[in-house]
Amino acid sequence: GAVVELRELAQRGEWMAAELLAGLLASLGRVTELEARANASDAAARRHLVRVRDKPREPPSADQLNQLRAVADSGREAEANELTQLLFDAGDRFGLLAEVNAGTHRAAERYLALLASDSTVDRITVRTIRAYGLDADGRPADATTTP
Structure with a gap:
């Protein structure tokens, strides 16, 4: 959940950090940041962006x-x-x-x-x-x- 630390590790090419960061951004609904990472060739961000776009974020009843x-x-x-x-x-x-x-x-x-x-x-x-x-x-x- 430490976004700053995950972002730094992902920037250094740590694939697990990139995956965790993308999952966290998707869960938090930070689509703009996820899109930016996907546009910068982050494969994990691209996968999670598809999930976010396919599943509208609605609060549970x-x-x-x-x-x-x-x-x-x-x-x-x-x-x-x-x-x-x-x-x-x-x-x-x-x-x-x-x-x-x-x-x-x-x-x-x-x-x-x-x-x-x-x-x-x-x-x-x-x-x-x-x-x-x-x-x-x-x-x-x-x-x-x-x-």
Whole structure:
């Protein structure tokens, strides 16, 4: 989810970074940047641009989320994965945080990716969360609050 770092690695020719960056840009709906990368001969960006153009970005309905949440709560990883992907694609930070607190599969990973992709979020905050986790209220924990 660290767009700046992924962009730097992709510029150096790291194919995995280019793939992750293109996927992240597509998920976040950053079509202009994805198009620019595709026009600069980035094969991963071209593939993800096709996906974005073929699939209009619509926020998930409350019913859809509730159905997925009910099945995900029973421990089904595929539905949990779909739920967290939908919340990530919609940019729903609070929805993802609720799933982190519920222990939903891949929610923490996607929550951190969403935070890291937001240029208004301080990088130190993201690093602190990665290192120490979150307090129950959703604020970054620190070394003094961790057992």
